[in-house]
Amino acid sequence: MSRISDNYGSSWQKKFSDWMKNGWDGLDENMAREDTAPREETPAEQTDLFTLKVREDRERQRDVYSRLHQWSVTTGARRIHAVYVILSLFTCGAIIFFLLQAVGGLPLYGAADSPVNNEVTRRYIEQGIEETGAVNFVSSMILDYRAFDTLGESTVLFIAACTVMILLRSDVGANGRPEKGSLIVSPDQSDGKPDPILKHAAMFLIPVILLFGVSMVLNGHLSPGGGFSGGAILGAGLMLFLNAFGRDRAVRFINYRTFITVIFTALIFYAGAKSFVFYTGANGIPFRFPLGTPGAILSAGLILPLDICVGMIVSCTMYGFYNLFRKGGF
């Protein structure tokens, strides 16, 4: 049996258990005294010299405290802010200095003897057409030699779309399927009446923009461009359409279901086809997609279908972002 000591109130056990319960503070005991109401002073005490001295001291102390407090919220805060600014300027300056020095140590851009011009780029340029069938080196590099990175980049777009949908999508019902009429902002409020000038300009612009985007996607293996840039143009065209003709016309051909179906199909096709290529390539299975004649539209093996997939992913993600950021749904 343990014995509770007489002065349990101030013992270590009591303090420890108090601290365990709710964070005991060593200052509590001293602070508690100030909470009690000031004692009434008898006239005899007022005349006491000692009491007068104490009161004077206390006044002076309070004065010092208030001046200190005043200093810390005015001058002190300003000085600390100044020190902060000076320190951050100094840090930025140091980082800029070291980065500039590091850039000075890099090989000259475009110099013939720079390390970038090595066997890697030589093979891309000299054997690219023969090995991949694509006239455009960039396409052959990003969609054949280093297709795994591009698969990763397309997945970045996909996961960004997923994240924005988790964050912003508000037109989804309790069962996970899109519901009508549950938009935070109703279509009439957000759209207003489409602008006639925009509408007429869009009638001319949109076909050109969409055709340009499609041709850029389809010619990715032949000329500069490709899935990413063509897809961005297509996405911009779709956004223009939405703005010019309003949501009611836009959802007729692209709503949430088509959006997710297109992205899903394109990405699954991309991942599946590329997995097949990775698997056959790494395990030495002699299967190659026919490369065709370089320069023809139907050539370069998988590059054309993959460009189309990337174009669809990019355009749909851009259009989807625009819709989700605008009012949280299609």
Next chain:
Amino acid sequence: MDLLRNVPFVCVLLPLITGIACAVLPRRGSKFLCFVTVLVLTGANAYSIFRFVSGAEPFTYPMGHFPGPWGNELRSGPLESTMALCLSLTAFLSLWAGSGKAGVHIPRGKQGLYYSVVCLAAASVNALVYTNDIFTGYVFIEISTIAAGALILSRQDGHCLAGCARYLVMNLVGSGLCLMGIAMLYGQTGHLNIDSLRRSLSSPPQPLPISLRTVIVLLTVGLGIKSGLFPFHSWIPDAYSYSTPASGALLSSFISKGYIFLLVKIVVRVFGLETIRASGVCPVVFAFGAAGIIMGSVSATRQSDIRRMVAFSSVAQIGYIYMGIGMCTRDSIIAALFHVAVHSFAKSMLFSSAASLIASSGDRAQMDSLAGSGRRNLPAGIAFTVGAMSLTGVPLLGGFLSKIYLSQAAIAIDTFHAVAVLLTLALSTFLQTVYFLHAVVNIYRPKEKSVHSEKQGILSGAALCAMALINILLGTASVPLYRALLSGFLQF
């Protein structure tokens, strides 16, 4: 057509494809598919360790018809597959223990997307572990970054949104620094493939040119920010503690560990330990690691919310890992990697069990309202106690061994490192005892008033027991793990 050769390929491409599929499947289907995927990953990695232990050689796996510096490559060896196994197992257990709460915290219509993001995060962490190409590493850093953001904000309350904003600001700076580092490295060597980089950096000029030093600094700081190294840790507490428990566990013990392994890969395989030592980065990383241990522990003692306490303890544990990397010897990096495994298992368990304890105390996370929760919720109490003891460094548990390995590595270097590490370990052990003891005593303190206690499912209890068992095994039977790390490091 060896099965072992295709394990890295499966580990990256399978979760990628199932992640895409999860986004269109209904809620239950995507949850099931996600669990199966992570389980398959664990099995595949276990199989590849088994093959490496029985004498298989490390290999590189070309992604496509073009090998070496022209195409992308994956590489697998004992070290990679050990790390991938530890991380996949942690991910599986965290998901298992946290799936109940995830069903409550995340809006029903968005749970399919949540599991899709989890699968993609698994793909990216496996890719970070297995990649043999530094730019592929960067692409998957991007995926991990966005995936982690989605995991944080999937529980849509104010704390999580603010935490996610803070997380994104810090982490995008980290990604940017990494990208700058990779670009400057490419400019100086003309390579992105790690084997080719190693060849062209095998005998750098002495003293090291400043551009090469800058690359090392940029990559270290970038990956340090992303894994929550001390001065850049301010995003950790909000992000880890307020998100749904499965997310907190995955972020602290799965995603951040992928970045750490990539950093180890860059330090050891791209530059080599001698170059890193010559660059002068080591003492700085060492000092930041030590400061992180102390500051993280001091901050943890001041928290009254148990989740924030566990999150600040993460800062301290990341400090141990960076202290190991900062000593820059073979043994210290193996100790750091061992601590990665220990911390993954212990921290995922702490986050899951803390969430379970909170649920059985009427959803209140303050220390004093948790009184008696360890008795109401037996498995969670045991799991929390085991995790706290492991990270404090009680013998027979994993944390004790990693402290021993770290001190041994430090003593082998010189007196300064030995004294610094031993003092830091002593101080941090004291501080960790203070805050973990506070928490453990609190959850077993009797409580007079009855509280609303949520009934915990038998499944999450089983997951917590499995985690506790793994932690005890890490302390008592971890010789095979250490040996696998050692042989993997020698063949790295």
